[in-house]
Amino acid sequence: MRILVLVVVCFVVFKFILLPIRVSGISMEPTYHNHAVNCVNRLAYLRHEPQRGDVVAIRFAAEDSFSTPSEMLMKRIIGLPGETVWFHGGHVYINGQLLDEPYLKNPCDWEHEAIQCGTNQYYVVGDNRSMPFTYHTQGRAYREQIMGKLFL
Amino acid sequence: MKLVFRLVVLAVLGALGFWLWTVLFPSPEKIVLKKISQLAAYATIHNGEGNISRAGKASNVVSAFANDAEISFDVEGVGAKTLSGRDEIHDATMAGFMSLTSLSVQFLDPIARVGADKQSAEVTCTARVTAGDSKNFGIQQLHFQFKKLDGDWRITRAETVKSLQ
Numbered sequence: 001m002r003i004l005v006l007v008v009v010c011f012v013v014f015k016f017i018l019l020p021i022r023v024s025g026i027s028m029e030p031t032y033h034n035h036a037v038n039c040v041n042r043l044a045y046l047r048h049e050p051q052r053g054d055v056v057a058i059r060f061a062a063e064d065s066f067s068t069p070s071e072m073l074m075k076r077i078i079g080l081p082g083e084t085v086w087f088h089g090g091h092v093y094i095n096g097q098l099l100d101e102p103y104l105k106n107p108c109d110w111e112h113e114a115i116q117c118g119t120n121q122y123y124v125v126g127d128n129r130s131m132p133f134t135y136h137t138q139g140r141a142y143r144e145q146i147m148g149k150l151f152l
Numbered sequence: 153m154k155l156v157f158r159l160v161v162l163a164v165l166g167a168l169g170f171w172l173w174t175v176l177f178p179s180p181e182k183i184v185l186k187k188i189s190q191l192a193a194y195a196t197i198h199n200g201e202g203n204i205s206r207a208g209k210a211s212n213v214v215s216a217f218a219n220d221a222e223i224s225f226d227v228e229g230v231g232a233k234t235l236s237g238r239d240e241i242h243d244a245t246m247a248g249f250m251s252l253t254s255l256s257v258q259f260l261d262p263i264a265r266v267g268a269d270k271q272s273a274e275v276t277c278t279a280r281v282t283a284g285d286s287k288n289f290g291i292q293q294l295h296f297q298f299k300k301l302d303g304d305w306r307i308t309r310a311e312t313v314k315s316l317q
Contacts, residue, residue: 071280
């Protein structure tokens with residue numbers, strides 16, 4: 001009976017609350033390394049909306065917001081809804097103000113014109129900005145695409 | 153007791169009949185999802201697979217598309233390209249198959265939507281592609297448009313979708 005309860009609890013926890021993931025790729029280096037194991041807390045944004053600096057799991061398609069996808073993007077939120085994000089001289093400016101990013105360890109020389117987030121959009125980007133801007137998957141994610149916050 | 157047994161047998165037969173019906177007469181959603189799954193299998197080549205086998209798979213890939221099909225992709229770091237018609241798709245597929253030692257293609261989390269006329273359908277999925285012996289893989293969201301042509305579902309358009317705006 002105890003084993004059955006344990007199995008059910010594990011299933012519910014790891015299917016619907018803490019989603020186990022394996023990091024693939026280097027776009028979040030050095031914060032999260034390639035092949036590292038982590039969990040996505042799907043209940044993180046029940047009481048509040050995503051915050052700047054949160055590392056989140058993002059589903060590819062916004063329309064299918066219930067099921068658990070096989071693959072997700074892992075990115076850090078730098079821009080909140082309605083804000084303007086601008087990359088200049090390797091630094092990020094939010095509404096014209098320089099954003100302090102202590103988690104960045106690699107040199108960056110990105111230049112990109114200002115991008116305005118919609119009322120339901122968050123600007124997400126990886127921590128590894130040593131790679132060229134065009135090779136780095138980044139941009140505006142809809143709130144429905146954000147599945148949860150990285151647990152560890 | 154005899155009645156319960158008969159009811160159970162009847163329920164089992166009913167379930168079996170329903171299952172058989174879905175196998176023999178699959179819904180359009182199931183058919184296009186099977187086509188997508190087959191396409192991934194055809195686009196996968198293994199290390200040591202011969203040129204004849206690769207050519208055969210390339211033909212199978214092309215057969216999934218309509219004559220005037222279009223593939224439009226825009227991948228970060230690679231660029232944008234459009235292939236029009238079966239000939240261009242075949243040439244590009246063959247070139248890819250011949251230049252790679254192996255290629256693994258999976259179409260994950262497919263979602264199919266069939267049009268009201270039951271003659272057209274759309275599928276969105278996430279492609280997971282591993283080229284050569286690399287331990288890393290590429291991920292790209294894709295959108296397929298299907299049309300029922302001469303009784304068979306064929307892809308009329310395939311394109312990459314930007315997950316982040």
